[in-house]
Amino acid sequence: MSEHDEKIIKAKQNIAEKGIAEGKGTGMFPVAKDRLPPGQRLVQGQWPVLDLGLRPDIKPEDLSLEVSGAAEAKSFNWDAFMKLPQTKQTTDLHCVTTWSIYDAVVEGVLWVDFMRHVQPNPGVSHVMFHAHDGYSTNLPINELNMPHVMIVHSYNGKPLTREHGGPVRMWVPHLYAWKGAKWLKGIEFMTEDRKGFWEVRGYHNHGNPWKEERYS
Numbered sequence: 377m378s379e380h381d382e383k384i385i386k387a388k389q390n391i392a393e394k395g396i397a398e399g400k401g402t403g404m405f406p407v408a409k410d411r412l413p414p415g416q417r418l419v420q421g422q423w424p425v426l427d428l429g430l431r432p433d434i435k436p437e438d439l440s441l442e443v444s445g446a447a448e449a450k451s452f453n454w455d456a457f458m459k460l461p462q463t464k465q466t467t468d469l470h471c472v473t474t475w476s477i478y479d480a481v482v483e484g485v486l487w488v489d490f491m492r493h494v495q496p497n498p499g500v501s502h503v504m505f506h507a508h509d510g511y512s513t514n515l516p517i518n519e520l521n522m523p524h525v526m527i528v529h530s531y532n533g534k535p536l537t538r539e540h541g542g543p544v545r546m547w548v549p550h551l552y553a554w555k556g557a558k559w560l561k562g563i564e565f566m567t568e569d570r571k572g573f574w575e576v577r578g579y580h581n582h583g584n585p586w587k588e589e590r591y592s
């Protein structure tokens with residue numbers, strides 16, 4: 377048996393025992409039994425584009441990331457955002473329309489690092505992410521406090537393109553891709569849940585791809 381096989385076996389045992397494994401892919405997600413969630417197909421060599429078709433043209437120098445709602449109001453311009461601790465990670469991404477990509481290398485600020493620089497009020501339970509095209513999506517705080525949730529500005533070593541939501545977008549790879557707002561404009565802390573753009577239109581409120589939480 378090769379060293380590689382042993383690694384895979386160890387990772388799988390880890391998943392079986394603890395529900396968590398080391399390394400990238402499957403291992404990152406506590407809920408993952410298989411790397412490709414049910415009903416998904418892997419696309420290789422490309423990253424499909426999906427949005428409302430508006431694709432706002434935001435220059436980094438125009439970035440003004442607003443923290444609002446049940447938190448101390450705050451704004452991050454490009455320089456302030458880039459001064460936050462930067463992390464590069466490799467994750468997969470799964471879209472509810474059934475495409476998945478593997479090994480996306482994204483770089484930006486971990487949610488947990490970002491949270492060291494904002495002050496939410498007591499009782500905050502959810503966050504609404506607002507985008508420059510009018511899009512929004514809601515997430516519970518506990519789904520954000522995970523090590524692979526990030527505000528990203530680069531993909532595969534290059535600045536995030538306009539079509540993929542540059543200069544900065546949310547990256548929530550353990551949930552369906554609609555939970556990651558492109559052209560991120562605002563982060564609104566909330567003390568109760570409220571539905572975002574697709575969630576009010578029948579998409580599942582939670583969106584776990586391994587449970588196929590596609591539509592509600």
Ligand SMILES: Nc1nc2c(c(=O)[nH]1)N[C@H]1C(S)=C(S)[C@@H](COP(=O)(O)O)O[C@H]1N2
Pocket residue numbers: 423424425426427428429471472507508509511539540541553554555556557558559
């Ligand atoms: N601002 C904004 N963010 C968005 C969307 C959108 O329409 N506007 N679409 C979502 C959906 S449904 C998906 S599948 C992913 C697609 O991201 P991609 O185009 O970079 O693949 O972006 C999500 N984030």
Ligand SMILES: [Mo]
Pocket residue numbers: 426471472473553554
């Ligand atoms: Mo989507």
